[in-house]
Amino acid sequence: MKIYGVMLSPFVRKVHVICAEKGLSVESVPVGMGSKDPGFLAASPFRKIPAIDDDGFLLSDSSAIAHYLEAKYPAVPMLPADAEGRARAVQYDEIADTVLVPAFAKLFFNRIVAPRFLKREGDLAAADKAEAEELPPLFDWVETVCTDGWLVGKAFGLADIAMAAPFVNIEMAGCVPDATRWPRLSAWLGRVRGRASFTRLAAVEAAILRS
Numbered sequence: 001m002k003i004y005g006v007m008l009s010p011f012v013r014k015v016h017v018i019c020a021e022k023g024l025s026v027e028s029v030p031v032g033m034g035s036k037d038p039g040f041l042a043a044s045p046f047r048k049i050p051a052i053d054d055d056g057f058l059l060s061d062s063s064a065i066a067h068y069l070e071a072k073y074p075a076v077p078m079l080p081a082d083a084e085g086r087a088r089a090v091q092y093d094e095i096a097d098t099v100l101v102p103a104f105a106k107l108f109f110n111r112i113v114a115p116r117f118l119k120r121e122g123d124l125a126a127a128d129k130a131e132a133e134e135l136p137p138l139f140d141w142v143e144t145v146c147t148d149g150w151l152v153g154k155a156f157g158l159a160d161i162a163m164a165a166p167f168v169n170i171e172m173a174g175c176v177p178d179a180t181r182w183p184r185l186s187a188w189l190g191r192v193r194g195r196a197s198f199t200r201l202a203a204v205e206a207a208i209l210r211s
C-alpha cells in the first residue's frame with residue numbers, strides 16, 4: 001500500500017502509525033502540499049495529505065483511511081468493539097483533527113515550516129501567543145480525559161494515535177507540556193510515544209527536519 005504525504009503532517013503520522021500497529025507493509029511517497037505527482041492527485045482530489053493507494057483503491061482523509069484500514073485489516077483492532085467506546089474514539093479523533101491540530105499548527109507552522117521549508121520568517125508572536133494562551137486550556141482538557149492506561153477502553157487505538165500525533169509537532173516546535181502541571185497527559189503521551197510504531201517514525205521525522 002502506498003501512503004502519500006510527508007511524515008511531518010500529524011494526519012500522515014496517524015495513518016503510518018495505524019499501519020505499523022496493524023503490521024501492514026507500506027511504501028511512503030513523501031509528497032508535500034501542492035505536489036503534482038499524478039498518483040497523489042488521483043488519490044486526493046483536493047490535494048490534501050495523506051492519501052493511500054491500496055492495490056488500486058484510492059482514498060484520502062486520515063479518518064476515512066483509518067476506518068477503511070480497520071474494516072479491511074481487523075486482526076489488530078484500533079477501535080473498540082462496543083458502541084460507546086467506538087463512538088468515543090471517533091469523537092477524540094475528530095477533536096484531534098479539528099481542535100488540537102489547528103491550534104498546535106500555529107507553533108509548528110511559524111517556528112518550523114515557514115523558516116525551514118518555505119525559507120521565510122514565521123509569525124513568532126502568533127506562535128508564542130498560541131503557546132501561552134490557546135494550548136494550556138487544551139492541555140487541561142486532555143488531562144481530564146487521560147487515564148492510567150489508554151484513552152478509550154483497555155486497548156491502545158485510534159483515539160491515542162490521533163490525539164498524540166499533533167503533540168509530536170509541538171514538541172518539534174519546542175513545546176512540551178509541563179509534567180508537573182499536566183501529569184496524566186505527560187504520562188499518557190510518554191506511553192504512546194514509547195510504542196515502536198511512534199519511535200520508528202521519529203527517526204524518519206528527525207531526518208526530514210535535518211534535511
Ligand SMILES: N[C@@H](CCC(=O)N[C@@H](CS)C(=O)NCC(=O)O)C(=O)O
Pocket residue numbers: 009010011033046047048049050060061062063097
Ligand atoms: N481532514 C484531513 C485533513 C488533511 C490536511 O488538511 N492535511 C494538510 C497537511 S497537515 C494538507 O494537506 N493541507 C493542504 C491544503 O490544505 O491545501 C485528514 O484528516 O486527512
